[in-house]
Amino acid sequence: MSATYIYDGTYEGLMTCLAEVLKKQEEPDDIVFFQDFTPSLFSREVTVETKKRKAESFLLFVKNKMGKDTLRNIMKCFLSDVPGKGMMIYDYVKLGIEKGKNLDLFLSDERVSKIHTLSMRVGREAHRMKGLLRFKELFDGVYYARLYTDHFILPLIAPFFAGRLADRCWIIHDYKRSRAAFYNKRAIRIAQLERENVPLLSSEEIECQMLWKRYFQKIAVPGRYNPRLQRQFIPKKYWRDLVEVEESIVQGKRSAE
Amino acid sequence: MSLLNKLEILADSAKYDVSCASSGTKRNPKGRLGRNTPGGCCHSWSSDGRCISLLKILMSNICIYDCAYCVNRISNDIPRAIFTPDELAGLTVNFYRKNYIEGLFLSSAVTKSPDFTMELLLQTVRLLRKEYRFGGYVHLKLIPGASWELIKEGGRLADRVSVNIELPTRQSLALLAPQKTPDSILRPMKSVGALIQAIRRERKKTKKAPLFSPAGQSTQLIVGATPESDRQIMMLSESLYDNMNLKRVYYSAYVPVNSGRNLPSVSSPPLLREHRLYQADWLIRFYGFSTDEFLDEKNPNLNTDFDPKTDWALKHMETFPVEINRADYPQLLRIPGIGIRSAGKILTLRKVKALRFEDLKKLRIVLKRAQYFITLSGRYFGDEPQNAEKIQARLRIPVQDKKKDSDQLDFFTRDPNRLADELSAITGEL
Structure with missing residues (x-):
């Protein structure tokens, strides 16, 4: 047998x-x-x-x-x-x-x-999330990003962000698997992190998001409006943690109607 | 004026620039902010489906020029703003830390004088590189007419520099941008191109040689504002690639933002034409074609019904069918429907076995077009005989989708079968 x-x-x-x-x-x-x-x-x-x-x-x-x-x-x-x-x-x-x-x-x-x-x-x-990941600044200066991916890609992207955002402490939270990569300006550690631990944002964070959202709307050329193509590049499943997209797609729909 | 207002105004003014690439360099300063990877990285896509990789923004939209096609021309009554270098460098770093962007694409209207403007741009980039020790990507627009010293410094600080030609001929430039001369545009491009090459040679010898625009230089051409043919445009691009060592030429479908007697009246931007030009551009850069192979005086414009490679193949049936098991790489690349990736897969598998028809399917090579142009160990698998007219009829887009320029936007947005075509407008793969 x-x-x-x-x-x-x-x-x-x-x-x-x-x-x-x-x-x-x-x-x-x-x-x-x-x-x-x-x-x-x-x-x-x-x-x-x-x-x-x-x-x-x-x-x-x-x-x-x-x-x-x-x-x-x-x-x-x-x-x-x-x-x-x-x-x-x-x-x-x-x-x-x-x-x-x-x-x-x-x-x-x-x-x-x-x-x-x-x-x-x-x-x-992993490559896609290198672009779509969004860090939010927490009240204590730590940078926090949440992702909800099909695969467990933390080990692939954490070293990349350790090079990119080397001068800040950060956490990348795999929300689906309750795991996270922690970086303390020296080393990366991957460990358990439950979903309940939702952090508080810093006051500058909201302002920064505001600027980014407005930029995002202004940079589109109205004469070339093509939301289907946009959605092709950013599948719906990644919207939830994207600062800019959801709102503008909803607004875009309204203005098209 | 608040930062938010400035950002709105100066992003709005910058949006017609096409380039957004963040590829081509590797910077990785240890323990600092930022790193570049050669492949580049897209961070978002705006509602026009264009990728956002860099913070594409103008330093200022206060302009002394009056170019007919440009939204920022002096005679337009629009809100005007100017950043301070501090504001813009701070904004860039903030956005970069949040992972919204890969870096900065900094351009400007010509405020006061070319040198004054160029100096403002440089102050911003200096701040980024020296104060913030920013290792992200910087694409810097060079201002035509600025002094060579300033331009050189720009090249040393940036990853890529560019000067936009915008209008492809002397006549068009004189008509629509009378204050600019071809010389003021081409001279810096030429000098920058020469310097990029010289530094590259230098760096092969010693890595200590300073970087100079390591991701090369690019430019942009407006398509459809003036009467040039596709052939004229492609010949210009080809000579820019060959003689000035350009990394990329971007094509921008003319979007009417102004009205004027020298401007054409178009109801929507010629997107399909722009798309075909990108495909042709790809043929020149990666597929080993030259312009005169697919465009000549009798046929000066690209066929709108077929991509330029298919169009070329249908006119050169004598070179087909190509035997998949024997053809070399350049021959494989000339088969419609087979791009760089498919050709690579064929060569890989050929090392260990002779390919059969089923193998192509397993390699996920799309055979819709390729089937008419290939044989496998002598066998032809097309569902039509090897006849140009029959194949043409097969590959032609169904009539209801074939719309002329005025409806091109619909053509792009509605038909799901066209999506592959659309994506190839970004990737350029055929």
Whole structure:
């Protein structure tokens, strides 16, 4: 009887899991994060204990055998929030053992294209949020930004903002997952942050938002009004934390009618 | 006057400038404010669907000139304002910290004199770079007629500099902007272009050489205010790319803001024409085409029904079909519907296998246009025979969507099938 392998949700956990599963000859039924696990009558369950050393040597193996790009793809897929990513990564790495450095050239093989697509989606959302993230200044001078993303992109964008806003303390709050990246002008730490902790804004903040909103309305050329194109670039799901957009789209609609 | 009022007036006056790119440089001062990444970054999109990457703003809209097409001309009765360098630098830094913008795009009407204006712009950028130690992006407009010393300093402080040509010929310039001369515009562009190249060579030898406009220089041309053909415009662009080492030429569909006897009367901006020019521009810069391949004296204007690459292909059926499994990169790029990304994917997969038709689908290459121009291991897969007229009929936009200039806005906003076309106006990929 084959088995479902359960890991603790960490990157090291998944890597330990993959290392152990790939060593066995039989195909797993599934590889899942324990929170996503539902018991089945037809599958044995195996909980894999995370071993840091094992995970590291597995990552090194992948890097040497298949290359840096492969490693980066695996990491981005791990950050994605799609069901079945455990098995997708398993299939990909298994093919990689056969193809070695050529793995990422097999663009039309589903085992590769699925990973590439997913990795691209995660990367794209991270890039998008580098632009759409909005910091608000809190009463104590800390900068706070909230995001509500499809994938867990904090590890991808936090180092970027540590370079961009290096001279302020800031928090980027992944509201969907109750996690946050904290930066104290020296290092980044990712930890739990509950949704209830809604911070107070500084008085200058409102004024700054006001200026930005007005600028945003004035910079559009009325003769080229095209809200559909605008929405194409900023999907609705990102509106909620965007200082400028919602209001002006509503107003734009009114003036068009 | 309050900061809010000034911002309103001077953003309103700046909105007709097209460029907004924040790409092309890498600055990353440690522990300070700001960093640039070579890819650039869009922060928002305004209700006209244009990307907002930089705080695009005028220092002042108080102008001594009276250019017919310009909203800020001296003879217009509009509210006028001028920032102090302190106000504008502070505003930029505030917006940047909130992650609203990637940097500043600073331009100005010509207030008092070119040198006076240029000095005001420089004071602002100096403050940003030296006081705030701002590492974000700065695109600085050079004021035609300003002294070379000031222009040089501008290039040292900014990531990109630009002078707008606006009108593509001497005659048009004389007609609509009689106080500007082609020489006052082209001379600084030429000197700046030469200096950019010299510094680039220098920096290859030693990284200590000072930066000078590391993201190059750009310019803008107004389309549709004067009678130039697409061919005249593209020839100008091509020579700017070749001879003056320009990074980008922007095209701006003429939006009537003034009335005057020398100005054309148009009911809406020629957006489709602008779009086709961008596509043609892309063909020149990235696809290895030259203007005279798709425009000549007999056909001086771009076809509105097809993108310029498809139009070219239909007139050159003898070069097709192209064999996907053998063609080199430049040949692949000439296939309608296959752009830089698709060509790259084909070359990658070809390293490990011969491509079949199904592979193209799996690579998510759109075959709507490409199918008529390719073979795979000798087999043709098009749903029409290889005949220019039949293919043309197939690819033509359905009649109800084919609208002339006056309805172009509708053409862009209503038909969902056109979205891909619209997006390509931004990315330029064909």
